[in-house]
Amino acid sequence: MSRLPLASRTTDLVGSVIDSSTSLLARQRHDIVRFAMGSPAAEAVPSQLLGHLAATELAAPDAYDYAATEGDPRLREALLAELDGTTDRTTPERLLITAGGMQGLDLAFKLFVDPGDLVVVESPTYTNGSATAMSYQAQLLEVPVDEEGMQVDRLEELVTHAGRAPKAIYAIPTFQNPSGASMSIERRRRLIELTRRWGSLLIDDDPYGRLRFAGTEVPSLHELADGDPLVLSVRTFSKIIGPGLRVGWIDADPALQQLLINAKQAMDTCTNMPLQRLVAAFLEGGHLRDHLTTQQAAYRERKLTMQAALEDWFGALARWTDPEGGFFLWVTFQESVDTEALFEQALADGVAFIPGNAFSPSKFFPNALRLCFASSTPDRIREGVARLRTAYDHLVGAV
Structure with missing residues (x-):
């Protein structure tokens, strides 16, 4: 690379930890509850309706x-x-x-x-x-x-x-x-x-x-x-x-x-x-307004499920946000917890998230992490938070 005539701006191309997690998870061969990517769950995408519409719309020559x-x-x-x-x-x-x-x-x-x-x-x-x-x-x-x-x-x-x-x-x-x-x-x-x-x-x-x-x-x-x-x-x-x-x-x-x-x-x-x-x-x-009404109800249930699971498994060990919409909870642990190290352990234990430092160019959040509640069913959310506690115990016990 040192001999290539790269532009000076390439030193500022830092990429995305979030997007890279997609490739990382695709390489895993064990079951993982995926709280990492900020995306709707597969069942939340109106794929059948889109497929029905595509049969007509994408058959048009000018499409x-x-x-x-x-x-x-x-x-x-x-x-x-x-x-x-x-x-x-x-x-x-x-x-x-x-x-x-x-x-x-x-x-x-x-x-x-x-x-x-x-x-x-x-x-x-x-x-x-x-x-x-x-x-x-x-x-x-x-x-x-x-x-x-x-x-x-x-x-x-x-x-x-x-x-x-x-x-x-x-x-x-x-x-x-x-x-x-x-x-x-x-x-x-x-x-x-x-x-x-x-x-x-x-x-x-x-x-x-x-x-x-x-x-x-x-x-x-x-x-x-x-x-x-x-x-x-x-x-x-x-x-x-x-x-x-x-x-x-x-x-x-x-x-x-x-x-x-x-x-x-x-x-x-x-x-x-x-x-x-x-x-x-x-x-x-x-179709959009009906779809949004359905998703708003589903995401509310999933947020509440994740908050309840966090309370059950982490109680006083962490604190988390209470959004009125969207996809995410922001979870903060005591300062001694390194969420980048926790990520490695959590991946081994079957759950993925994004460490807090990914969301700060200056890496101000080493003891925080982001969880996406939108992409998992309530049962999977409960399982994922339980796995996160297992990873937490493994990490803390190893220190």
Whole structure:
């Protein structure tokens, strides 16, 4: 490798512990309860309905053509209709269809971040989001998260201490990955105020907002910003229909549309046309809202099951979050517990999770971990938490 003429940016390509876990688990030959990947369970994906729709939609000759870079008109129209009346309501000139939420994040950082720019991220935060910022050689500023999301008062203090305004602020405001926390409306408003004061781009990443199963809905950053060009919203169907679809969208100021198109054309020309048509048919048939109602109930049951199992097996040994939606619990142990070491033991004992340090570029969370409750049945959740306690006992007993 040392003789290859690599670009300087390759030193900042850190990859994803989360995505790498998929390959790691595929190599295992024993039974593993999978709390690692943030994805819906296989039975939660409406595969039979999608297969039925595909029999018609994918038989059309033009289903395999190139699509317009901004998205197939049929999907754009169906999506606009679906969003009407929601907190993410938008207009055609703001919409760009992407290859999943990750492409939306990549486009945002590509358009706004130069090497050395200061980018704010939550701490902990979504590994792939911070990794994307780093791939454009950003300097990251981590801001703590509590039960009300990003601590916006601390953000202001940390930016003052840094001595310069951030070029971008990356936030997951609703059912945050990995903590499950949701930003309060007061903090959302304050965050937008600071964005305007500093002239920063606010990247509003909200994959889980429609998976609320408790509490009261809070306006999205998109709605509160009311068309402010400094707010760019990233959304995806990966968490609410199926991750393998790789279909999402960006909502951005119309002045950015051509730049976004230009950047996307240099990536992949267009988002996968057959799957755009499949998603369009799913939306046109009115299936999404019924599907979400079913999944919200299932995820509530699974969250409560996981919390009860943690109480049974860990009691005073750990504490965990109590999200009102989404996929995740964030579990914190006493400082002496190394969750990276626990991961190795847990894998041997038949359960997988993501260690806390994966969610902090500065590795601030060595004694925490993320569990996904969405991807397992209640019985498997109980079994997985029991296995986690076995791994914990093996690790602590070995110290």
